[in-house]
Amino acid sequence: MGSPFGPHQARRQERLSLPTKRAALISPGDVIGYDGEWRTVKEASTAQGPMGGLAVVVTWEEGGTARFPAGDELLLKGADVD
Numbered sequence: 001m002g003s004p005f006g007p008h009q010a011r012r013q014e015r016l017s018l019p020t021k022r023a024a025l026i027s028p029g030d031v032i033g034y035d036g037e038w039r040t041v042k043e044a045s046t047a048q049g050p051m052g053g054l055a056v057v058v059t060w061e062e063g064g065t066a067r068f069p070a071g072d073e074l075l076l077k078g079a080d081v082d
Contacts, residue, residue, distance in 0.1 A: 018077075023056040024070035033075035034066060046070070 018033075026032065030041045040061035047067065049055035054070040068074065 018075055020073040021076050022070070023058075023068040023072045023074055024054065026056065026058065026074060031077035033077065034060075038077050 021030065021032075024046075026041055026044050028041050028043060031038050032041065033039075041058055042061045043059040045057050047055045047057050049067070049069055056068050056070050058066050058068065060066070
């Protein structure tokens with residue numbers, strides 16, 4: 001087993017073909033992929049995450065909410081994606 005403090009391999013080997021945005025940077029009107037479908041951000045606010053870190057709470061135009069760690073990369077819907 002390697003050292004936990006040594007270099008480690010990236011989780012993703014190839015770049016995604018769709019754009020991403022950090023959860024902390026999303027804003028109303030962004031359309032992001034969540035739970036297998038595209039959803040529109042109605043409102044985004046910050047909160048404390050379950051482990052004490054910064055979290056982003058998103059309210060969807062389609063109804064409901066979700067919570068993401070602020071550093072998570074979220075999949076954005078591009079102009080040519082249906």
